[in-house]
Amino acid sequence: MYSYFSGDRFVYPELDFSESVWEHMAQMCVKTRRLDVALVCLGNMGHARGARALRKAMKSGAPQEVQVAILAIQLGLIVSSALLVPGLYIEEARSLFASCGRYDLVNRLLQSHNQWNSNSKLTIVGNRCRRNLIQAFEVAEHNDRIHLRNTYYAYAKYLESLGANEGAIENYEKSDTQRFEVPRMLFDDPKVLETYVKKRRDPNLQRWWAQYLESIGDLDGARGFYYASKDYLSVVRLFCYNGCIKEACSSATEVANTTADKAACYHLGRYFENEGDMNSAVHFFTKAHAYSSAIRLARDHGMKDKLANLALMAGGSDLVEAARYYEDIPGQADKAVMLYHKVRR
Incomplete structure (x- = not known):
């Protein structure tokens, strides 16, 4: 590469290199400090x-040294102050990163020295002690907003390492990672974790805690948190677990009728079908808008009075099948005609 240089002029006979080759040569220029060659590589x-x-x-x-450092920054070779020019202090490093427009590196530099906000401890570098005027959160909020949530997350991890759980929870929430990180952090203290879940009222956390309680056999507690998270299917499922006794069946039916949750109604419809209560099964299949299942049960169990209304709600091919069903039953021709008329419309 360097053989193509003649004095201050760059002479090359149609070099057709790929971008990766030019990048590799630019990285070599950092080691050899050939900034003139680096400019050509960056251009290509x-x-x-x-x-x-x-x-x-x-x-x-x-x-x-500063010029070489700027080149290394632009090539992604410098990612922390540890790789900077020897003797370069944190404020000088910050200025260097900022001059390159790499505020993401300014942010990471301040984080690596635990410079989070104006209340952070003093920075000690060599024999010099100073407080940075610009802190990580200020940089993230004004110049590096794409990494603002990452900054909150890193600060939360830092606080957790110090045992400051309340501050860690607050910053996990700001980084929107509390649904995973807070349960992980508090898992060894179930009472504190349950208190947090109740206080937070996050449906995702409530559902997760309900699943945990169900896994350890606390079905009553699990039902309460499932209901709080509006997971009515799981509420009905637990009521139906091990067979619906009279009180549980009544509660499951009340939940399904009150909430009109389609998944819960369908589950209860399947349960009543397996138990042989076809009238209840048809009722809940209808509330779940599972009209094909309701029509199937009504036709197979001779519910002639319900079949026509179900077919009208379902529409399409179900209307034709219901009309043919009534056509074969003496005295039901009027319903068959009505259904055929609906099909033609």
Whole structure:
């Protein structure tokens, strides 16, 4: 590559390299400090932002170490202050990252030094002690909003490591990761976790806690949390578990009728069908809008008075089948005619 350089002029005979090759050569320029070659590589990579930042640094007369650091930043070779030029302090590193427009790296740099907000502890670097004027949250809120939630999450993990659970919970909520992280953090203290779930009133957390209670055999507690999360199917399912005794059947029926939840009604319809209570099964299949199942039971068990209304609600091919059913029954021709008329309309 360097053999194509002649003095200050770059001469090359139609180099047809892939973008990955140009990127590799640009990375080599960091080691060899050939910034002139790096500009050509960045241009062929189509890395306009990197070329602009490097050219600006070269024109400003910045030290070569800083220019090389800027090139490395643009190529993604510097991701933390540990890889910066020796002797570069955190404020100088922050300024360098900011000058490149890499506020995501400014954010990560401040996080790595636990500089979260204005209440963070003092930064000690070498023999120097100072407080950063710009903290991680301020950078995230104003210049790096795409990583704001990640910043809250990282801060929550930091607080959790210090045992500050209340602060960790608050920041997990701000990062919208509380549905997984808070149960994980509090799982060894079930009473505290249950209190949090009740206080939060998050349907997803309530459903998860209900599933946990069900797994350990606390069915009454599980039903309560399923109901709070509006998972009425699970409420009815637990009522039907091990057979519906009279009180449980009454409660399950009340839940299904009150909420009109289609999944709960369908489950109860299947239960009553298996138990041989066809009238109740047809009723709940109808509430679940499972008209084909309701029509099947009504036809198979001679419910002539219900079949016509069910067919009208279902429509389509169910109307034709119901009309043919009535056509074969003496004295029911008027219903067959009415259903055929509905089909033609």
